Amino acid sequence: MLCTGDELLDGSVPDTNSPWFMEQLAPLGLRPLAVTLVGDRREEIARAIREAAARADVLLVSGGLGPTLDDLTAEVAAEVAGVPLEEHGPTWDSIQRRFAERGIALSPNNRKQALVPAGAAVHENPAGSAPCFVLDLGRCTCFFVAGVPREYQALVQAVVLPALRARLQADGARVFRAARVLKTVLLPESHLDARIRPLVPAHPHVRFGTRTRAPENHLKLLAEGASQEEADGRLAAVERACREVLGEHLFGADDDRYEEVLVQALRAARRTVAVAESCTGGRVASQLTAVPGASDVFAGGVVAYTEAAKQRFAHVPAELLARAGVVSAEVASALASGIREACGADYGLGVTGYAGPAGGTAEKPVGTVFAAVAAPGGQVRVRRVLLPGDRERVQRLATAHALELLRHAVAGDGL
Amino acid sequence: MLCTGDELLDGSVPDTNSPWFMEQLAPLGLRPLAVTLVGDRREEIARAIREAAARADVLLVSGGLGPTLDDLTAEVAAEVAGVPLEEHGPTWDSIQRRFAERGIALSPNNRKQALVPAGAAVHENPAGSAPCFVLDLGRCTCFFVAGVPREYQALVQAVVLPALRARLQADGARVFRAARVLKTVLLPESHLDARIRPLVPAHPHVRFGTRTRAPENHLKLLAEGASQEEADGRLAAVERACREVLGEHLFGADDDRYEEVLVQALRAARRTVAVAESCTGGRVASQLTAVPGASDVFAGGVVAYTEAAKQRFAHVPAELLARAGVVSAEVASALASGIREACGADYGLGVTGYAGPAGGTAEKPVGTVFAAVAAPGGQVRVRRVLLPGDRERVQRLATAHALELLRHAVAGDGL
Secondary structure, eight states, rough: OOEEOGGGGGTTSSOOHHHHHHHHHHHGGGOOOOEEEOOOOOOEEEEEEEETTTTTTTTEESSSOOOSSTTTHHHHHHHHHHHEEEEOOOHHHHHHHHHHHTTTOOOHHHHHHHEEETOOOOETTTSSSSSSEEEEETTTEEEEESSSHHHHHHHIIIHHHHHHHHHHHTOOOOOOEEEEEEEEEOOOHHHHHHHHGGGGGOOTTEEEEEEEEEEEEEEEEEEEESHHHHHHHHHHHHHHHHHHHHHGGEEEEETTOOHHHHHHHHHHHHEEEEEETTTTHHEEEEEEHTTTTGGGTTEEEEESSSHHHHHHOOOOHHHHHHHSSSSHHHHHHHHHHHHHHHOOEEEEEEEEEEEESEEEEEEEESEEEEEEETTTSSSSEEEEEESSSOOOHHHHHHHHHHHHHHHHHHHTTTT | OOEOOOOGGTTTTTTHHHHHHHHGGGGTTTTOSEEEEOSOOOOHHHHHHHHHHHHEEEEEEOOSSSSSOOHHHHHHHHHHTTTEEOOOOOHHHHHEEEEHHHTTOOOGGGGGGGGGEETTTTEEESSSSOOOEEETTTTEEEEOOOOHHHHHHHHIIIIIIOOOHHHHHTOOOEEEEEEEEEEEESSOOOOOOHHHHHGGGTTTTTTEEEEEEEEEEEEEEEEEEEHHHHHHHHHHHHHHHHHHHHGGGEEETTOOHHHHHHHHHHHHTTHHHHHHESSTHHHHHHHHTTSGGGGGGGEEEEOOOSSHHHHHOOOHHHHHHHOSSSSSSSHHHHHHHHHHHHHTOOOOEEEEEEOOSSSSSSSSOTTEEEEEEEEEEEOEEEEEEEESSSSHHHHHHHHHHHHHHHHHHHHHHHO
């Protein structure tokens, strides 16, 4: 992979395209030999193309296909291939159409985007003006695509991945693959590893990998077989075994998003939830309401930082605050029950704790958090945790613990 | 820059080290020629080191210095340099000390981390076990550092940047530099550009750059001069001019964080704020409470998604909801005033809108948001905006608009 663009070398824009492409390659059993980022400099781009083409079977070059002066990639590609640039008629037609539809005037520069190295195969860009072109340099097939992530992703999906799949088949690949990502939350990577390791010997045709997106850890499974049926069968077998050992930490697979899974579970159960949070400061509510249609299940939330707010909004008795202390199982429980009643919701969530950096006591140091869920029957379950890390991390993990209490309660529809 | 590690090539861990290093280089007037990522493969690492050393003055190699079998970098570096590996006594002593202090048993592998290419200069790692070593390959100075971001950053700060500064001076650099980042919010990049462009000709010794961190846009200024005083003077002059044209969109500089600036302004004014949010679902509260010590200024928040919650928590009259509609200037205003009074706060913030994807009307399509601030005197200011993008973007921008109303109100301490 070769990514071009000055903006990649001054720290202003991280390269998010390559990691995305790598994730698409994994199910094909492929990973890149190397990734190189260079600026908009003719000799650097040329050198990088030559070096990569000399040892890779396939090269993906991105960026530098725009209409401006510092967009050099098509020119350099032609130079490396030893061919002239040629106008690609259908591309120029489509650029003119695009601009006409939007009522924008064409500048002479725009015609530049229709120039491609002679002999290259050209594919239309469904998401922008710069076409994708494909060029053989020696034994290396080079794909040239736009660097704008939306266009990059569209072209990789439409052109590059199908070509790679076809090539794997044409190369007489007798290996078929099936992939799945299993997603867990609040299960440390070392624990995930310890649970999965014993399964590895029984599944010799499966590759296991992990990916951390704190507080989530994802298990990546890639099964291989001599037919698609065999690969699918092996994946199903290993997935069953993994689901069993991951247990309640498992919340979804592949493209599932945690908060969507949770909102969907509430909706399916026709249940609503209300939230009274202190140390998480609104994160529990905002994670739930990030989901489209959350209003079906979200009955309301309060951020009760002060004792007064805890009393007013969640009806926590002043006497209890004084007796048990604001950071206590009793107050978490009262927040959950109080907000459930105040909002007329099926479930109530309460969170209180010391997020730091200041605060905390000898018995309840910074990182101590109490989360509680009140269930439709009125019963309450409280979880006490001691969370590591800075304020941001404590808030993030505390939010995850509160939402997990809710997810498990909804799964059992009770506690 | 050369980054090694299989995890960089399967999409599970993005390379965040290089963009960070680039940002540190900018004030020195430096940017990398290229960045290459390779896996834990002996021949790929060796080839990449050779290729880079053949044309760069300085090479930073990161990763592959751990105790495990796939940590190959020291070995490969020695091979490329044509020297043997040698145990570095002080490093081995310090590793033993480190483990003894933590009461962890040493494994034979740990001794591997004390091996460095013969003749290399060695620097202790303040944040981990793997030392940093420096090796000349031809005319290229190669720094080898650990890939764990905490260790990487510590070693770049302690060893690499001072060496680069010294080298620039020794090379007889007669150019001195001074850098500043000016941070704006809710000012589109094209508008930022249009405001700054007229200033460019008057400041020929200043480089201008931008960086987008939506909803923020940052202006990067790098002034050069024949002395430090001259560079500082030029920076001061351009900064003055820029601050003037950026006006109220400017909220801070360099390491300032938006929410910290806002909380600090409230604290300095001895003012508190309460929040009643609908479509932002808790984001306004969570952004404010992300700041350590936010409890000094945050009086409470409610996420009033439903009409019932708007009435109960922020005392919005049912009659007003029916008459003006939940998404209206009147309701935003009532939310701000109501929550201000309910929490006894100095300021109240109210937000209501259609975040989408569903909802909206002909006059108030998805993306329509009303944000309001109620000030200590009781006056209210409302802002109506039509925000582009998906639900996530509308929520993010709506939050920024609400917080901006507050920031400007606090700056004027009124409206």
